[in-house]
Amino acid sequence: MKFKFETLLIWQKAMDLGEELNVLSEAFPTKEKFNLSSQICRAVDSIALNISEGSIGQSNAEFRKFMSYSIRSLAEVVTCLHKAQRRKYISDVEFEKYYSDSFNLMNMMIAFKKNIK
Template sequence: MTQSFTDILAWQKAHRFVLDVYRATSKFPAHEQFGLSSQFHRAAMSIPANIAEGYKRLGKADKLRFLNIAQGSLEECRYYILLAKDLNYITENTYYELIRSIEETSFLLNAYCKGIRDKQWER
């Protein structure tokens, strides 16, 4: 049984992903501060934020709606990772680290959603 959204594995992994994104974007060119960096930050933060907001929702449909928003933000970040690589803002190593992190986050988030859909969840 969870006491807080911070107990959710998907949230924990999503939070670590946000930290990884901030580290990676700190090396982006200065002219991207209000462009790609800002968009990437917002999309990344949206993942754990929507997991947290969905956690307190009482209805299953409402919970799943917030988790689906998190899934959408996750896919947005997947694109930003690819774009950053193609613009040579991140190294191949950083690219693969971010992809691995987002894949793990996606797996855990999908499992959490499935558990809620299948009514195998508790707060």
């Protein structure tokens, strides 16, 4: 038996991205523990959390609202990636990989949100 959200590809991909960025952020300097590391982890976790919370809501309008929160959290993650790259905490290769993953997930989430009737 599964919860509805567990079958959603966007939730699965958000979960994967969250785990990958959690590991990535562990390599940030100690001075970032309560700043950028914390921020990127909270933002990336919010993506999957909001998808799951919205999926069990009372209405499709509520689900769309929570999908908007997820999309905003993903935009925050992308900004954190830019900050990490500019501060030389991640390589250009790492940035490109997670930027691409984020871009693809964003497109999937926007399309999914548009199809919530």
